[in-house]
Amino acid sequence: MRHENGSTAIPEGRAALRRRRAAAAGGAALAGSIAMMLSGAPAQAVDTADETPTRIPQLDPAVASGLAPARPAGMPAVAAPAAARLPAPAAAGIPQTYVVQRGDTVSAIAARHGLRTADVLALNGLSWSSIIYPGQVLRLTSGAASAPAPAPSGGTTYAVRAGDTISAIARRHGVPTAAVLAANGLNWSSIIYPGQVVKIPAGGTAATAPAPAPAPAPGPAPSPARPGASYTIQAGDTISAIARRHGVTTAAVLAANGLGWASIIYPGQVITIPAAAPSAPGLDAEQVANAQLIIRIGRELGVPDRGIAISLGAAMQESWLRNLDWGDRDSLGLFQQRPSTGWGTEAEVRDPARATRAFFGGPGDPNGTRTRGLLDIPGWQNMSFAQAAQAVQLSAYPDRYARWEQPAHAWLAALG
Template identity: 60%
Template sequence: MSRSRTARLTTARLGLPATALGALAVAMLPSPAAAQEAAPVAREGVERVSLGAAASSTGRAPVTVPAHSAAPESVVVQPGDTISAIAARHGLRTTDVLALNGLGWSSVIHPGQVIRLSGASAAPAAPAPAAPATTTGYTVVAGDTISAIARRHGVSTQAVLDANGLQSSSIIYPGQTIAIPAATAPAPAAPAAPAAPAPVLAAETVTLDDEQIGNVRTIIAVGRELGVSDRGIAVALGTAMVESWLRNLDWGDRDSLGLFQQRPSTGWGSTDEVRDPVRATKAFFGGPSDPNGSRTRGLLDIPGWESMSFAGAAQSVQISAFPDRYATWEAPAFGWLATYG
């Protein structure tokens, strides 16, 4: 059959002119540009979103979105923030955030302070949480600390804190029941790492602002009025710095409030009373002028407090989970007393 006759028969069967068939055949062939567009393209750090036929028909390039977003250059400290919490919130390492801001592990931050994040490295992935362990109850007695309770039961301090929903700054009280997690087998010892340089203590360089200075003067004035010794006043100053950064806080762990983070629920006074700096200071000192009477025990009510260490005297009143923190502020407290007293 001749080529021309074949074309005529094909045209007849399709009901289309030969010229239309030729155009249709050409249109069905993939163009070089379309073929190139269909090839997969790998781009580092970018996740491709396919638009399917719609992208091909419009001729637009495929849409791409970032695989992840970077941390902001800085953040403003909010009530309750810690450096470790800020770092974790933005996927960064605590040590890098401390270094970027010239801070040490014992540095104090306060609401409104700006913390730089730009340049900090991402934190390593956290290990999978361990299965919850069986716990037993323990009743706190006077002089107890979380670390001492943990050692006594052969578990880590952090395990006891986690089991009770406590933080390193939390305060425990006689009569309180503490959950003790079951001891776990020790992990194989890792090779000893080189000793890191000791962090610079915030106490060595801290500068008080007007609010803090005002509260220092109040504590000194109350102590002088009650006839408290210089050492007792210094203990009160150091305690207030650890508990509230020498600020009359309206928040804290559970219902803790004020300069000394006293708790209305444990007999230290009403919400308004524990946030009265003069009354709170008198309650901390205790003695015959204690506004709480015998409901709470102040520094002057502790037998032999004068012969205790600085941290021990503060701890005898506060019953903190981490009593060693008070020792950091012994020298600065005496310095504030000499400057503002």
């Protein structure tokens, strides 16, 4: 129907339908607002009370039932914002700091105080792979850290600084290192960290922490200790460096102190330096031990130095001065003696002492007259180095013994 002013009249039925729809939309929005209030408003709530939609939005079933706030069609749902990242300093019942106890974990500490693990990690500059230690002080709130707990009766406390050691702290306070370790449940292998609070037992004089000073210029390395003496570990030391400085093997230092390759050493720790093992140019520990045995037996038998040097050269050529359990055909041991040619059983030719006596021969030859040793060769003293060795060994390569003449005399000079 058209009115006189030219406007088009809205049929009564359609107008009533539009009013009913608008009322339904308003009711749904109101119900949604109530639901939001009951469940807690988001961090940034938007007041839309004065907004009048230009068209009726499509409502989802949850909105229509009043279980969720209304939102325009096509707008994605927004999850409720996460809780604040850092706990408030004034949170009731939450202390500002916590001293780590043995067996603690960051997650357990956070749960115990109703905090998130991630927040405690962030407050203390830690990561998920960080390690915490008994006595370490952790912040639990974003407020200023509180002062350390008062010292126990009869003692005091000390906050560890970079470069500190338990022995240095104990010395500074005039108490034994063992007393500080015992007071804090530590042992000689424990690790301390800057910021850790340690107890100083009664009996010493209180000392204030010295002001940080520039690092001193590196001084000369400590003088090596006498073989078999003790050595006090300095900052920066390693077992391998200590062993090298004292002319002993790393394995020997570890064994002398009951340590393993994974053991940790600390400044102020006292370790034993074993007697330096003899050395000879070009020989390792096993070769040195076999060379010493050959020299000792040669001396016992009264063999001249040249004869001992010949035996050393022969053993080096035959087995690299090692007690081998294999060789050409049935050859075995230091001198690659063959059971099949009368030098003894497999066990006998692999006995370094017996094999050496058989090489030298003479009145003390364990094989009697079955084999011929160096001392049994007429005129061996007038033979060349290689000829004398070949007269005993009967090698297919007789000239190869000559190259060991000079090294053998050097080994004899170093070990004999």
